[in-house]
Amino acid sequence: xxxxxxxxxxxxxxxxxxxxxxxxxxxxxxxxxxxxxxxxxxxxxxxxxxxxxxxxxxxxxxxxxxxxxxxxxxxxxxxxxxxxxxxxxxxxxxxxxxxxxxxxxxxxxxxxxxxxxxxxxxxxxxxxxxxxxxxxxxxxxxxxxxxxxxxxxxxxxxxxxxxxxxxxx
Ligand code: NI
Numbered sequence: 001x002x003x004x005x006x007x008x009x010x011x012x013x014x015x016x017x018x019x020x021x022x023x024x025x026x027x028x029x030x031x032x033x034x035x036x037x038x039x040x041x042x043x044x045x046x047x048x049x050x051x052x053x054x055x056x057x058x059x060x061x062x063x064x065x066x067x068x069x070x071x072x073x074x075x076x077x078x079x080x081x082x083x084x085x086x087x088x089x090x091x092x093x094x095x096x097x098x099x100x101x102x103x104x105x106x107x108x109x110x111x112x113x114x115x116x117x118x119x120x121x122x123x124x125x126x127x128x129x130x131x132x133x134x135x136x137x138x139x140x141x142x143x144x145x146x147x148x149x150x151x152x153x154x155x156x157x158x159x160x161x162x163x164x165x166x167x168x169x
Contacts (some may be wrong), residue, residue, distance in 0.1 A: 003033050003034065003051040003052075004052070005050050005093050006052055006094060008094050010052075010132065012052055012143070012150065013049055013145065015141045016054075017049055017054050017139040017140075018056065019055075019056050019128050020057055020076055023113075027075075028115055031073055031115055033051075034046050034051060037051065038093075041091045041093050043057065044061060044127075044131060046058065046093060046135075048139070049138055050138060056077065057076075057139065058074045058135035058139055059071070059072065073115045074132075075115065077112035077135075078110065079132070080111050082109075083106060083107050084105060084107055085105065086103075086104050086106045086126070087102070088102070088104070089101050089102075090134060092144050094143070095145065095156070098156050100152045103132065104129065104133045104147075106128050107124065108124055108129045109122070
């Protein structure tokens with residue numbers, strides 16, 4: 001089932017998600033629906049708060065559905081180490097048409113649970129590192145415009161207001 005993606009400034013997007021404690025059929029259904037929604041929107045990642053579920057869950061697939069091995073289910077994640085810097089363009093399904101450069105760590109190591117509750121650690125660099133940081137920010141209630149420079153954030157917010165006035169947001 002394709003879920004409705006909340007757009008900024010929906011308050012659920014800015015609320016830290018609750019930890020997931022039940023690894024049940026309901027969680028697996030939500031995960032399946034989140035992947036389906038990500039592919040329908042041609043995204044590479046989606047966090048539960050973006051579909052109105054204030055929980056610490058995100059799904060990532062850099063292959064956009066082309067390679068089943070690239071499907072990542074990330075429950076209750078945290079970044080346990082990070083190094084280096086990168087400065088690349090990012091977008092977000094909750095901010096249609098907004099793309100700006102954001103400063104991120106070059107590499108991160110995360111710790112998370114899978115859909116059955118098993119803990120794992122995983123390293124990411126380049127795009128995957130950026131995706132981990134962007135999606136883990138979402139489950140913390142943090143949005144990428146607040147990682148931009150003040151100048152880029154003001155430009156983005158102005159563009160959003162303009163689209164809102166035009167009924168395009
Ligand atoms: Ni996003």
